[in-house]
Amino acid sequence: MRPRTHKLAALVALPLALAALSACRDSRAGASTNAAGQPQVKIMVGGIDKVIYLPAKLTEQLGYFKEQGVDVQLLTEPSGASAENVLLAGQVQGVVGFYDHTVTLQAQGKCLTSVVQLAKTPGEAEVVSTQAAGSLTGARDFKGKKLGVTSPGSSTDYLTQYLAAKNGIKAADYSTVKAGAGSTFIAALSNGGIDAGMTTDPTIANVEAKGLGKVLVDMRTEEGTRQALGGLYPAASLYMGCDYVKANPQTVQKVVNAFVKTMRWIGSHDASEIAAKMPADYAGGNQALYVKSIKDSSPMFTSDGRMPEGGPQTVLDVLGTFNDKVKAKKDAIKLEETYTTAFVDKAS
Template sequence: MNPTSRLVVTAVAGLAMVAAATGCRDSRTATAAEGGKAPQVKIMIGGIDKVIYLPPKLTEQLGHFKQEGLDVQLLTEPSGAQAENVLISGDVQGVVGFYDHTIDLQTKGKCIQSVVQFADVPGEVEVVSTAQADKIKSPADFTGKRLGITSPGSSTDFLTQALAVRAGLKTEDITRVKAGAGPTFIAAMDNGGIDAGMTTDPTAAKLTSSGKGKVIIDMRTEEGTRAALGGLYPASSLYMDCAWVQANKPTVQKLANALVKTLKFINEHSAEEIAAKMPAEYAGGDPALYAKSINDTKSIFRPDGLMDEEGAKNVLEVLSSFSPNVQGKKDSIDLSKTYTTEFVKAAK
């Protein structure tokens, strides 16, 4: 575990201990930062160094949160499934992860909504190990293969199952293996722990540039996403508890202002200019490859933070094709509660 991960785990564990010691705390309103100068908001990111989740860290780097008078703490977990658990427990006020979690959680009686929609497409790719490239050319070849996902219940898990079902397979025909992202994913492919897997940049860029992997499904583009999933699939977003949003509208508006400003920056600047604003360690010692990974993914980001309504409907359709949580409740899902455009429409 790297130092950043240890820090996050320790912080979250500490929060849990405080909660246990003090009983049920009231997390319905934003807490004041030190000196009472700014609302404090903790946001958990399902992999802070993934390019698909670049906007919040770039927002911090550009100073947009501070410009809005916010004290935002960005934390990280390896996958969206783990990040959503921290939100539900009340230890953070927001999660940067895939929109599909809001639908899945509604089937479990939770009201969670996207307040800023970063992307209309997943930004994910299915990478096949070079050693397996002649055997796995499409999802129809997934049977009996070890398929890497970040973790069970993550959006990479959802997408892997969806691709299999659309190819005529059953979910029980495939083997999903927890492989994480970044170094753990690459190591799993290196040692044969997985034959193929769902991942994002910069992991994808590292695998393809080294010749270790080959992309067979590319959902970093609208064309590739429509071909793979039958339509748009709104993904990367900032989602929050509905009750918290209603109780903290001024703070949520400031978050939206800052993030929409960043989305416009991404839309108006080159990958090299964006990479230069990010922490140097994100480049992993290869600035050119990091800039390439941003360039390969940056087109997924909307410049306005709005949700595509038809895309949201397609996410529900895709989830209902395989998810036991959604299949029996599809007709009772209220999509209007899974996202709001109120704040991005009012963004400065």
């Protein structure tokens, strides 16, 4: 069962509802306050029940946003690409999604910056179906196959294209299928809709538990990520528009303080303790499997919200291999504008 979350339709109607309340909005790049005078921040999560984005909901569950005196509203979209679009439309102030979007969007003349880094690896894996496992033993076998991604333009799509390009296979040589995550991904894998696909926990754990497939390329660990991508690939992060960050440093600092405290909490608690803090329906009725999915994916998390050394360059190298827009602007990309450690430094 998917968690009960605010959907995009509700988000679109939200401004009308807020107009009837005492919350006020000013001109500082979308800054607003609630009736108690606390800053309000809406954050879109690219799949709030995915383990890769667990720190977002966990921070709320632990009460750290409230502790910092910031009114954070978490919303969700199943795809990081969709979450990014809502941010660009000015409907939210931040996205918990993959850092690589800040690089691709800079190549398109837009400025987004990661203010706190939640993961140093993608936390994703290429999973092959049991039926296709005999003929698909690695990325070199992608040609002619149906490969699932969350959605076109998502980070799962980026990584799939890179693994293919690294093995001399063009995107036109295989079929890209929008498979989503969770139940839709599992259905596509089991009914032959895809031969393999890029996904995350708890979907990975469910696929393995049901005997529907196995991990082909594992990027949940540092070792697996270095082997697949040539270095650490900073993934899950909180990124915001550069203008908003510049105009609202105190609010951003409060949000980052909360996330940094959560990352330290994760580092000092085991998977069962982490799972116990999450909403009950995130486990989908199988708490033991949910604990396993957190344990399997937890190596991806940073301990303090810092950007891993050399990570941004790895991301640029990966995107510059297959993404035509990034490739054309690769030498002009200013990585120092795609992330900042200033807020994490103060939080520490």
